[in-house]
Amino acid sequence: MAEGDADRSGPLLEVKGISKLFGGVHAVEDVSLSLARGEVLALAGDNGAGKSTLIKMISGVHRPDGGEIRYRGEPVDFPNPQAARDRGIETIYQDLALADNLDVGANVFLGRELMCRRFGFLPVIDRKRMREEAGRSLAELDITLHRLDLPVRQLSGGQRQAIAIGRAVHWQARVLIMDEPTAALGVPEQRKVMALIRNLRGSGAGVIFISHNLGDIFEISDRIVVLRRGLKAGERRTAETTPDEVVRLMVGG
């Protein structure tokens, strides 16, 4: 583990009164939210409501023009996405995550390959151990792959998504941000990814999840934050609200 959890009781991530201006227009204005360990937070809102801008500030793509982000009890200011990733805030992108021509183990360990010595002196990449450890990590999320030595090109979109998420968890990601994770998938694959997000709760990571699909939102989220025209229109516990109410918050009125 990269660093000790000094403040285990407080929220994992806290966003306080955050704003972002693009050319004098508020894309996000004075939005606050918090995310607890093991919680799935859904961000809902119409196109242009500011969902993507908000998560891009959290993941270090944009720097906020106002407000504060606190991560594990400390204020943070990420100059770039790498800095956010290094601290454990990982965004899962569908197409950008994996090298299609490498196997599952190589993808999970990409950039951090395990080495061993052959003949006692020659350093070589330890593919067997990378596959085994990748398999164990995925198994903890209840993902079973029959073969770990195939290029991930040969896996389906949902399987690749699962590997990208598994990799993030393997490398101690605490906050996983997913922008429309099921958008490009067929229905059976969507079910699998939803099940995987549910399983993530057990790993202690917090999930921020953007979706247009109210069915998905109500199925797996614990809380829903609704944005409208850059402002926070409301926040509800999923168990205490209805799709109708969320739609009303999204469109106003």
Place this chain on the structure above:
Amino acid sequence: MTALTLEPGRLRWLGWAAALRAWLFLGFLALFFEAWARIAYGTSFFGNGFNLQSIAVFAVAPLLLALGQTFVIISGGIDLSVGFTMGLAAVIVAHIANIAGDAFGPVTGFVLAVLITLPASAVPGLINGWLVARLGIPPFIGTLGMYGVARGAAYLVAGGTSVPVSNPLLAGLGSGSLLGVPLVVLVAIVVVIAMHYLLSQTRFGQYTYAIGGNREASQRAGIRVGRMTLMLYVLSALSAGVGGILYTARFTAGAAQAGEPLLLDSIAAVVIGGASLFGGSGTIIGTVIGALIIAVIQYGLVFVDVEPFWQFIAVGVVIIISVIVDQSQKRLGSWVVRHG
């Protein structure tokens, strides 16, 4: 918790097919020339030690260009400048072996020549890498420019003519053999083993594949893609530099045009060996088979007494067919993924 069971892929055979294709082709050519030799001349083509040795020596120069090219192509690039980088190295090694040999004796002259030629041949690679990695120039254009620059530089260094070698050690490297295996072939085998290790067993090789597979994902995984790209073009140039040294040793003269016809051969060897021109796949073993295929075609055509110009046509046709086969395999693959 809900268990997610992921099915195994059904396309494993496609990966094998790319490698198998090269072996099958080599086998087919071997049978073809063997049959021709037996029918037309009543002799064996491959049962003849001289033929085997000639094919191996023939394959050395295109193979050395192809070894570095393999890395560049796997990473999704291409290096069109290798032929004249080889020519530049061929001329430089001849000059320095002569000058330093006169001044310090043949042994020191030979060692100095090799030690100076290798870094000198890395320079075109450094510039290629800088153009591609830092300035974002497409590899096809950047290395095509370097093709012209290296060509001019090689002719200038040579003074417009070929440079005869007076150093006995350099000449000995070209003509000598150990246990019946020519020294130039032994040097090539050592380079092949080193390149195979580098590509298949090290982080450098792993990142070469990763960049060719998904540049963005590689960057996000913390791989320094720009620095890797630079090193890949330097490796390609160094590989061509070794090719130039062996050329000069073999012909006891350095010539600027040493590698001129070999660019096509080197790319053909890589592609016939199963690498994709779109990056992401390829192996050193495949490239070795590819270079052998080309050497067998070229030597075989001379052996059966066909006009030598047919070699160029044959290699050109083979390179095009290889790419067509590679693309149709990919299309078949994605069709199976969608419909299978």
